[in-house]
Amino acid sequence: MRSTNAERAENGDWLVGNPTGAQLAAALWIGSVGLLILGLQPVLLGALYTEGHVTGDELALVATAEMIAIAIGSAVVAMLLSARNMRWKSAVLLVLLAAANWWTAYADTPQMLISARALAGLAEGGLVAVATELIARSRRAERIGGYFVTMQTLAQCALALLLALYVVPAAGSSGGFIVLAVVCMASLAVAFLVPGDYADLPKDENLANVLTVPSIAALLSVFCYFMFFGAVWAFLEPLGTQFGIDGRTVGLIVSASLAAQVLGAMTATMFEARIDYRLAITAIGAVALSSSLVLASGPGLTTFWAAALVMGFILLFIVPYQIRLAITADETRTAVLLVPAAQLFGLAIGPIAASLLIDGGDFRPVPEFAAASAVASVALLGLFILASRHRRARP
Template structure:
């Protein structure tokens, strides 16, 4: 095989999880074939990093009821944590090499756990700071998970499996905390539960993670900047998540604007999550078999249709259908966005920045929508989402055309 002739020539020879795989005729690269425990440790840490996205309404709402956060501090806390997850994932990719991952993952998991413990005795700005620190640690855990996924021979399948499993994990934890823990122990019960789960991530990481090979193909210059094509694709990811999150945060207000009962809106959120699981599972099953650009284009068109239905739903059933389309597209498209990044950047370094683009987009979308939405009209957030999906596909097509 060109470039790499035997295992002794592979980078990071101490890693126990390296295989050699040819990538579409390019020079050989060292990829990972993770062992079961290594994969579990990395993906569990990633699931812990993203757990707060499903827990924020429950935990922050309970903290407000207990008088420990004001309404404005809820928004500040949520944005601070999500921004720090994105920043943490990006910074980890810049300053860390994929060595000593057991130590890095173990330390990040413990910081994440201790931040939740600290919040149990905090209120106001102290909670904002503690959750921001938790977000930074979560970003490192997410970087480790994405580092493994990006180095596999089928990253789109691993990504789909991770997103599907992470969503199911959120559902289980949210249901358990909301029905068994918070009614009895309040917000501190939820924070304690989060701390235990984070400590488990620290333990699994410190025992099971292995080093990863460096993501630099032999023809690339180490430390060189990413070319324009993956940067355009990353911008597309940012816009996609901004479009989706801008609509998601105003789903309740949309339902009220359409004079739908609160029970219908609550059901729509459950339908949304269920179809997210279906979307992630579908992407995992299909893998790389369908052509990439038509899949991304179809997802954008389907998402625009779902948004239109949500904005003008003539009945509760139509609103639920719009929520189902919305949830399906969200998780179905994400693995193919990762596959696009791998195709336009054979070093796979851009793929490591995917979580940062996603989290920053998730935080930026609602912020932009807040300037457009009025007290009685939430449709501008949906229109922003529709425009964003159109721009997303244009950016993806542009990046692939430049890379061709």
């Protein structure tokens, strides 16, 4: 029996282990719960601001604290904790996240809100690691990664629609966070479908495997790309206002961009095996640069719509190729476990860095910063290619 299982693992879609389709779907759903907030922040944090719970500066602190905490949580769980007892770890993290969401619903000071969302972020990052740990063990990690981003974005879109149309108008931001807590508790049923233990990767996971030029260049390329998107996404409404586009229209553009993200994720899942990851990342970087420059040029409504939709499409289209980049950089697959952390740090740091360049009411430096980030991402890909060639050329 053991030899049969080993043969299936060797010849199948998995480097080690052989999870069923239900087990894989359960792990991806657990990770998706950890990232629901990414699509819900405009709705929930916007409601907090409208209700007067936070000022604009405090709102930015709440959002940034949670994003950085997700990145830290995903890295810590993936790198420092063993992939054992994953069902119970998933359950504990879901309960912790439910408690943090409940705390957020009743927090009455900005300091409490920041603390609650930071705690939520750590739990959310741990849930993301439940999915990425299993993805790293697949021979087709980029395809499974495509399924992951598609699932999470569909869930974000559905829940954002529910909250925006029904929950928040009736029960305010507190009602929205209570719904998130209920989703976490309902997901406990799914947690016990996750594989109990993930089989060890063929080579030891070790932080030293990441401390190489190819791995660092690959992760920094991912980081810079998500800085590009994070900067534009955070300031899309004031950019639109500067160019004469009203807030309601920008809200529609945001919703349409989320739909474009779903389409991008699904398209990448279908085509990831047919396009070389280096070509894909370079081409997407060029599109990101062009879109940023369009936004910096003071576009009209139609052009603004087009640039925002293109940015939404490429955001998740690139993810499977970034996973392939990380796997190529580090065959032990340690680096790929840090891809979510690099993405989330980019999303968090992008708005902060871009905000330092804003001069009064002129937000044009934001897309200019985004353009520079896109160029840096492609340049780091070039560094990765050169470092990889040098490594292979050494005797």
